[in-house]
Amino acid sequence: MKYIMIPMGSYNLHLINEPKFKEINIYIDLKRKVKKEEVTIRNFLSTILLESTNKYLTNRLLAIETEELYGASIGSGISINADVSSLYLSIIYLKEKYTDEFQNENVFKFINEILFNPDIVDKAFKKDNFNRVKEILKENIKTYDEEAMTYAPLRAQELMDENNTFFYRGVGYTEDLNKITPEKLYDYYKDVISNDVVDVFITGDIDHEKLKELSASYLSFNSNKQSNIEFLTPNHLVKEKVLKETKDSNQSWLILGYKTDDLTKFEEEYIMSVYSVILGGGGSSKLFTNVREKHSLCYIISANASAFKKIILIRSGINAKDYDETLKLIKKEVDNMAKGKITKEELSRAKELLIGLTKKEDSNLISIRNQHISKYYYNHNLPEEDIKNFKKVKLSDITEFAKKVHLDLTYLLEGSSE
Amino acid sequence: MNKITIPGIELDLYSKTLNNGLTVYIIPKNDIEDTFVTFTTKYGSVHNDFIPLGKDTMYTVPSGIAHFLEHKMFEQEDGTDPFTIFEQNGAMANANTWFHRTVYLFNTTEKLKDNLNFLLDYVQSPYFTDENVEKEKGIIIQEINMYLDDAIDRFYEASRANAFIKDPIKISVIGTEETVSSITKEDLYLCYNTFYHPSNMFVLVTGNVNPDEVIKIIETNQSNKNYPKAKEIVLKEFLEPDQIDVKKEMIKMDVKIPKISYNFKIRIPEIKELDKDIVIGYISAFFNSKFDATSTFTEKMRSSGIVNKGIDVYSTESNNYMLYTISAETEKYDEFARSVETEMQDLFVGEKEFLRKKKMMLAGVVTTSEDIVGLNYYFLENIAKRGKIKTDIYNDIKEMNYETFKNIINNINFENTNIVILESK
Numbered sequence: 001m002k003y004i005m006i007p008m009g010s011y012n013l014h015l016i017n018e019p020k021f022k023e024i025n026i027y028i029d030l031k032r033k034v035k036k037e038e039v040t041i042r043n044f045l046s047t048i049l050l051e052s053t054n055k056y057l058t059n060r061l062l063a064i065e066t067e068e069l070y071g072a073s074i075g076s077g078i079s080i081n082a083d084v085s086s087l088y089l090s091i092i093y094l095k096e097k098y099t100d101e102f103q104n105e106n107v108f109k110f111i112n113e114i115l116f117n118p119d120i121v122d123k124a125f126k127k128d129n130f131n132r133v134k135e136i137l138k139e140n141i142k143t144y145d146e147e148a149m150t151y152a153p154l155r156a157q158e159l160m161d162e163n164n165t166f167f168y169r170g171v172g173y174t175e176d177l178n179k180i181t182p183e184k185l186y187d188y189y190k191d192v193i194s195n196d197v198v199d200v201f202i203t204g205d206i207d208h209e210k211l212k213e214l215s216a217s218y219l220s221f222n223s224n225k226q227s228n229i230e231f232l233t234p235n236h237l238v239k240e241k242v243l244k245e246t247k248d249s250n251q252s253w254l255i256l257g258y259k260t261d262d263l264t265k266f267e268e269e270y271i272m273s274v275y276s277v278i279l280g281g282g283g284s285s286k287l288f289t290n291v292r293e294k295h296s297l298c299y300i301i302s303a304n305a306s307a308f309k310k311i312i313l314i315r316s317g318i319n320a321k322d323y324d325e326t327l328k329l330i331k332k333e334v335d336n337m338a339k340g341k342i343t344k345e346e347l348s349r350a351k352e353l354l355i356g357l358t359k360k361e362d363s364n365l366i367s368i369r370n371q372h373i374s375k376y377y378y379n380h381n382l383p384e385e386d387i388k389n390f391k392k393v394k395l396s397d398i399t400e401f402a403k404k405v406h407l408d409l410t411y412l413l414e415g416s417s418e
Numbered sequence: 419m420n421k422i423t424i425p426g427i428e429l430d431l432y433s434k435t436l437n438n439g440l441t442v443y444i445i446p447k448n449d450i451e452d453t454f455v456t457f458t459t460k461y462g463s464v465h466n467d468f469i470p471l472g473k474d475t476m477y478t479v480p481s482g483i484a485h486f487l488e489h490k491m492f493e494q495e496d497g498t499d500p501f502t503i504f505e506q507n508g509a510m511a512n513a514n515t516w517f518h519r520t521v522y523l524f525n526t527t528e529k530l531k532d533n534l535n536f537l538l539d540y541v542q543s544p545y546f547t548d549e550n551v552e553k554e555k556g557i558i559i560q561e562i563n564m565y566l567d568d569a570i571d572r573f574y575e576a577s578r579a580n581a582f583i584k585d586p587i588k589i590s591v592i593g594t595e596e597t598v599s600s601i602t603k604e605d606l607y608l609c610y611n612t613f614y615h616p617s618n619m620f621v622l623v624t625g626n627v628n629p630d631e632v633i634k635i636i637e638t639n640q641s642n643k644n645y646p647k648a649k650e651i652v653l654k655e656f657l658e659p660d661q662i663d664v665k666k667e668m669i670k671m672d673v674k675i676p677k678i679s680y681n682f683k684i685r686i687p688e689i690k691e692l693d694k695d696i697v698i699g700y701i702s703a704f705f706n707s708k709f710d711a712t713s714t715f716t717e718k719m720r721s722s723g724i725v726n727k728g729i730d731v732y733s734t735e736s737n738n739y740m741l742y743t744i745s746a747e748t749e750k751y752d753e754f755a756r757s758v759e760t761e762m763q764d765l766f767v768g769e770k771e772f773l774r775k776k777k778m779m780l781a782g783v784v785t786t787s788e789d790i791v792g793l794n795y796y797f798l799e800n801i802a803k804r805g806k807i808k809t810d811i812y813n814d815i816k817e818m819n820y821e822t823f824k825n826i827i828n829n830i831n832f833e834n835t836n837i838v839i840l841e842s843k
Contacts, residue, residue, distance in 0.1 A: 020449040022788050059720065063711035067774050071781040098784050128721070135726040139747065142674040148567055248672040249567040251560070283492075283501025283511070293499075296556035299564055317564055349505040356508040359527035363450035363625070363790065415567070 426812025439617025482593015
């Protein structure tokens with residue numbers, strides 16, 4: 001059997017059997033509802049867990065162990081989806097056939113050490129580790145706006161709605177960072193281990209029985225707890241804002257933020273992406289063809305949809321002097337979408353592209369894992385259904401959807417050294 | 419068609435050189451639906467001085483032209499856009515230019531024959547006009563400005579440029595606003611006709627594929643096209659010295675935390691019976707042991723507060739040299755630089771460390787083979803640099819030993835270094 005979900009009491013274990021891969025992935029997902037005042041401490045925790053442990057007292061020793069595990073790659077972080085914050089730990093490693101017969105167990109021992117045996121002294125994280133991670137987070141907050149290209153779309157989203165959970169700054173906030181102490185962090189750690197809703201996904205060439213045994217032995221979250229969490233997306237308020245900010249850079253970034261409302265599930269999952277591919281997803285899209293190729297106004301221009309956030313962002317790197325012309329051309333193409341000025345070829349190309357991307361997922365371990373996560377959390381379809389549904393999308397679906405797309409924010413991050 | 423099984427990753431490699439000189443390599447992976455195809459010319463940003471096909475004297479073209487040419491390949495005489503055609507056939511296409519090669523590629527789960535024919539056709543039908551050349555300049559200048567804003571890119575550019583004196587790898591791949599503005603359609607055709615001759619190119623297919631079918635498709639496609647007889651391309655020779663061009667540079671840009679790169683220019687020793695890739699492997703094992711996350715150096719830097727995050731180690735190869743870059747974000751860059759110098763006063767790396775790095779290299783070959791894109795690029799770079807494919811890498815790594823490691827390291831000159839510091843105004 002390819003997929004099986006086993007309730008383990010304090011967490012759900014999802015085993016996804018994919019024998020064709022040489023690597024295995026273990027993904028541990030700890031979830032709770034997002035609170036703005038917790039964003040920073042949660043980020044802090046996800047970082048400090050990979051700094052060191054009681055057994056691997058320095059980051060160097062931790063890094064050496066990953067090499068001993070034949071180059072295992074481990075990462076952690078925070079992912080906000082709807083109003084839920086996921087604190088995740090993910091490890092990819094070569095399976096036993098290419099390593100040795102103890103590999104699976106050694107990896108589980110390693111994860112157990114990281115999750116359940118942090119370097120704690122007197123009910124607090126050790127001061128030197130704490131201070132070092134605090135400096136890292138300070139640096140991350142400080143450099144958040146350093147690169148115009150990555151900063152502009154993030155800033156635009158904040159300006160679209162500061163109160164929306166998924167527009168919170170992933171790096172955290174300085175005011176909150178300064179309030180965290182080694183003791184408070186340890187308390188928060190205990191709270192997370194005891195109370196977060198946990199799902200573990202293991203994907204690769206796995207023996208269900210053996211992996212279940214290893215999970216039972218090494219993944220020991222405390223007590224019974226709520227086994228599911230609901231993902232809720234708030235509705236949007238559209239406010240038509242035009243904002244400009246400056247930055248010391250050679251190039252300016254123009255971001256248009258569109259909000260959508262009252263979408264059906266089909267629109268969210270399929271029509272929205274077909275729409276944004278036609279508009280600005282690739283070399284033959286309307287934006288690329290007209291703004292870049294015909295008028296040479298930019299090198300990068302694209303439209304990206306997020307079904308979760310229910311927004312579409314158009315972004316373009318331009319010279320500030322071309323702001324008015326670029327804006328006019330972009331709005332014209334968005335208008336063309338609403339008027340249904342879309343050829344049969346544009347529609348079929350967009351669908352082909354999305355179907356191709358869906359088919360491609362089968363060759364990637366992490367994509368396959370994410371399919372099962374989406375199915376379990378949000379009841380999304382698996383690839384076979386997705387392909388059928390993309391094929392069903394009609395021109396009238398696109399124009400109906402286009403009516404629900406509203407310009408909320410026009411934002412220019414102007415480069416002051418042009 | 420030749421067939422061999424690649425050791426360590428248990429995949430087969432099929433290859434054949436066609437009559438016009440084009441070589442085709444195929445590595446099937448049929449447990450997935452995905453196919454990745456690259457069509458590469460061994461021509462990149464460093465090849466600006468050469469004897470053009472049909473001529474007999476050296477000619478110089480403006481820098482950035484290989485990249486410019488790559489952009490222009492997407493222009494077709496009938497006005498259709500290659501991206502459009504690929505997307506209609508369910509494929510995603512792209513291209514990229516680097517120092518020693520230019521790659522045209524697509525990724526697809528269907529219509530391989532149509533996509534493959536189209537890839538060969540659009541790359542093999544150049545169409546440059548004065549008008550379309552002018553238009554492209556605006557776009558590329560935007561691209562140049564985008565990179566000028568990119569701190570990491572500026573940093574990497576200077577780290578490399580300052581280390582080399584004669585080697586054209588010194589110059590940025592995309593050129594400058596000045597050089598790009600001077601490109602003409604005549605220059606483009608000159609470069610194209612010389613470097614895009616099939617004998618200077620190769621196709622590499624990884625993923626879901628039937629080798630016999632693919633060879634047949636390509637042979638049929640090529641048989642309809644005529645090329646002048648293949649001639650060896652003559653490039654201007656240069657002798658790169660061991661010395662560094664600019665020993666220290668401070669770049670002032672809007673960065674919140676200063677960055678420093680400490681660069682080691684290493685002449686790659688020629689050792690009998692050892693492939694260049696393995697010699698490089700030994701030297702990389704040395705630098706990784708000395709400076710990566712597992713090193714005592716990094717631990718010292720972090721515990722003393724000089725560096726908070728990590729230290730990056732990466733390398734660039736050009737002809738007889740490797741440039742190893744040790745980089746970090748730190749306010750205390752002078753201390754960092756002094757610490758690197760102190761660390762390099764003792765070149766000792768223990769056998770345990772070396773063997774662990776060897777383990778990592780072996781594992782690396784296996785993990786690379788997992789992803790058809792990574793697998794394709796791995797061999798593509800190999801062929802572009804060495805002229806032929808190296809399939810025995812796994813077994814050669816297995817043969818690596820501590821004695822050879824010590825001998826190589828003890829005979830290397832680590833004195834040729836340059837520093838680049840990036841900090842705010």
